[in-house]
Amino acid sequence: MRRLLPLLLLLLGTALPALAQSTSSPTQAFPYTLKTDKLPNGLTVVRVPYPSQGIVSYVTVVRVGSRNEVEAGKTGFAHFFEHMMFKGTPRHPEGERERILGTFGFDDNAFTTDDITLYYSYGPTAGLPQLIDIEADRFRNLEYAEPSFRTEALAVLGEYHKSAAAPFLKMEETLNAAAFTKHTYRHTTLGFYEDIKAMPEAYQYSRDFFQRWYTPDNTLLFIVGDFDDDQVMKLVREHYGPWDRKTSTITVPTEPPQTQPRSAHVDWPQPTQPRQVLAWHTPAASANTNNAAIQTVLVAYLVGPTSPAYKQLVLEQQLVESIGSDYVDHRDPHLFTLTATLKDERHRDRVRLALLREVSKVAAGKVDAARVKAIQDNARYGALMALQTPRDVGIQLGWYAGILGTPDGLQRHLGHLAKVTPAQLSEFTKRYLQASKLTQLSLTPKVDTAGGTK
Template structure:
């Protein structure tokens, strides 16, 4: 994601008056958003971009593993990322790909804990056909039970491939320990036993699709070179009669953690030891600075300019890498410092150093100059990464999908520049405390008679 572009101050009104929603302008985001909500709830965001003849068409669905609430039915959000390419009665499997391939579109998708994003990127000349094809598959997806079962086995194969490296096991073990009720306790892939049983869940799969793939749960982001009136007319024509209603499903709330937790993983294959300190932190919202604070804290505590990085990675070389995943989440999630150790014997020293620097922050010892440098780096890096319509569309879709408003990315950029050192300390005092901490350790365990 990570060239500062001219910052525009004005958001243009939508061309069609029906259901048009004007948005407040923001000098923190360099592109104009035109947003319209159709009567059926579908939100359509158009962003003019100087990319002659090229357009990005992104469909953001607010469904991820977070939404998998029934016991035994995890993994279906990711599964539908696969199934959405199976075709419809009007466009059987393969036909959509042949049409888009003829124009040269790049077509892909990804699933997270909170959202599923479908992306098509290519020539504006093919946009009318693309709109019709996308509207068709989101309303009229068809697949047989044998096709469903075949794809379920492919998903199982994907799980096995991922499980060959320690990262999936770390993610699973940490989530299962840190969360006792919330659906974040399983990964995007789902619980292994549920994935194995998935071929028998054809009927449920249709329920899941109809529950979440609804117009009110979807936002279109169209970025690039196009005629706005023509695009909005085409979208209204092809999506406007879609009437499926969004289901109301309660996501279990996670109780507050009251004492420290820990989990250990023995890894049977040669690998480097891992040490993770993970604290529960608030949900991402467009109207609070919590997400920006966590992004700043990650760089402040373990980024390339941090004392911990200089000491543990560069000087003493106790650690190969330090990393914090700060991807925003719809519900309260985790702030995990992940250290890849050079040797098991360094674990205690690494743990002590990381806790020392967190405590210093809690005690109010903050380097304000370094905070300002990190803010500039993060904001300008994000803006400089928006080189193509696809970059802009995916960033917009991701932050909107998690936080809600179509212009959530602008809110995040603004907050990145306005967080104060005092806010970092207050956040650390509230959340980066031992009673809110889960520690994960992973050690390579040699097989009998062998060495890791």
């Protein structure tokens, strides 16, 4: 059973008003209302009415990811802790949460990134009171024994081995090691392999991790769908109000400017297709700048399906299976990438130079304004199409809120997206996509018996 709270504390948690309240009205880009309250303990609670007829999405975002892992030997714990958050509490032992939510038919999952950890549940409004109780309980009172911890640590090691069977993890590890010398983005979300193998011995550290990062002032809660707002806020204040931890303060190392080009290579021991990655250091996403929006548009402009590079390399010359980008918004400066999956190793230089030529054209101011406008329109319509269910809305809101640090992060991003100009694309490319800031990664697979690659 969960540790019972003194009656006085429970009453205070229920009675205290929210410190701040705001309402964000619908816009053309985001046609829903956001009602936002911040509780006295710092928890941000956002409700979004949505015509979903008895269905609700419940999204909890904790602003902790591999970025926060500054202690040597302790990488991968943000991802590992996502696993541990399903281990139960004294009041709801392991398995009981899933049994209760399963009776209502809730879909339930989570994921961890470099910057955030996001949990979501999606199901009937009839189960919302129980869901609020259970979620508040685990975020306040998570409890697990050392044997359970050790077992899950081995499961995470198995997840690493499974991921390492494909080239992508090795490519990410190698690129990060080349591009970052100080910042914690040097390691992936899974963590360094040696640290993962040592996780079973870090039981006490895991308990401290929970106390340091799973705090109300480091968490945002999004409730989207069909519900009674007054009743929901009453329950949220009752169950989350007594949560009183404060987030830890750390110094994330600043990555020094890159002044010379770098390169890295992966020899892959199995047959696969050759790959090429071009990566440049670029600014962080921010609620108050359009750097993330510029990079979003730039990806589509350089390697999207309407780009000259796509027409040339994919359709006409058929030198590659695909081109694209692994760019993702980050809290701190990260990498803007262009990627290519080659059909033949012999075409590597032709593909690489073709991509760099397209970058040079944009830097020189040769930007097709009509195509930029079409990309922006497509992005806007695509964003709306991606909001078809309360779960879609909740996850999108949670993602951008976690990265940008504000409940209306998605709306701000969409607003910036609509205002990107050809001149901004050119200036950004000229400033950041320079040769001295470039890190190149190549992957060469094992050669098959016929002399080619697979």
